[in-house]
Amino acid sequence: MVSAVWYFKDNYLLTNTITEQNHVLMIVKIKNTAISLVKGDITFQETDAIVNAANSGLMGGGGVDGAIHRAGGPSILEECKKIVAKQGRLPPGKAVITAAGNLPTKYVIHTVGPVWRGGNANEAAILASAYTESLRLAESHKLESIAFPSISTGAYGYPFAAASAVAIDSVIKFAKNEALLLKKIVFVLFNDAAYESYAGALEIISRQ
Numbered sequence: 001m002v003s004a005v006w007y008f009k010d011n012y013l014l015t016n017t018i019t020e021q022n023h024v025l026m027i028v029k030i031k032n033t034a035i036s037l038v039k040g041d042i043t044f045q046e047t048d049a050i051v052n053a054a055n056s057g058l059m060g061g062g063g064v065d066g067a068i069h070r071a072g073g074p075s076i077l078e079e080c081k082k083i084v085a086k087q088g089r090l091p092p093g094k095a096v097i098t099a100a101g102n103l104p105t106k107y108v109i110h111t112v113g114p115v116w117r118g119g120n121a122n123e124a125a126i127l128a129s130a131y132t133e134s135l136r137l138a139e140s141h142k143l144e145s146i147a148f149p150s151i152s153t154g155a156y157g158y159p160f161a162a163a164s165a166v167a168i169d170s171v172i173k174f175a176k177n178e179a180l181l182l183k184k185i186v187f188v189l190f191n192d193a194a195y196e197s198y199a200g201a202l203e204i205i206s207r208q
């Protein structure tokens with residue numbers, strides 16, 4: 001069964017579609033950039049870049065980081081080592097780019113989100129910066145599409161409700177104010193709880 005709800009307001013449209021597989025897909029268009037939510041594994045995304053929820057050492061880890069290095073092969077780690085040798089550890093909120101080895105994407109953008117410490121340790125600003133710096137790097141490499149995981153909401157413990165509001169707000173601001181070539185921004189959510197949280201945030205913020 002396919003059903004769709006469309007909302008129009010100013011320069012975006014919002015679709016809320018239930019596909020044949022019963023996967024909910026939500027898309028909001030801001031100027032020339034479509035922001036969409038899908039459920040799934042980020043390593044399967046065929047966007048120009050996928051974003052890695054890395055740590056400052058850039059030497060791999062668990063969660064998204066582990067999945068990307070496993071699926072992409074050793075060339076990504078080799079490139080990360082060269083970056084760290086040249087410029088040192090990657091501070092939280094910053095981003096760097098490498099090729100993508102065996103992954104179906106062209107590039108991996110590695111960023112570091114904040115560790116959740118209760119909400120009063122600048123977490124929201126650092127998380128917003130991780131998204132914005134990743135998007136700027138994509139633009140500077142003339143990329144048209146990028147896929148994000150839900151940065152910081154796994155090992156780093158950021159609650160989904162708070163993290164999704166920051167993530168959605170950051171990409172909408174970027175689409176409104178900075179996007180030139182970037183036409184597609186995808187959030188790849190790993191489970192229902194993550195999806196519901198991002199869908200709620202996208203619906204609320206995009207109506208404002």
Ligand code: AR6
Binds near residue numbers: 053065150151191
């Ligand atoms: N595709 C999409 N989302 C995923 C996948 C996947 N394959 N695997 C997990 N998630 P995390 P963080 C979700 O821990 O919190 C690493 O060890 C997961 O359910 O990957 O930023 C790094 O090396 C969660 O909602 O990233 C760092 O040390 C979200 O992705 C540290 O973890 C992020 O979970 C970074 O922690």
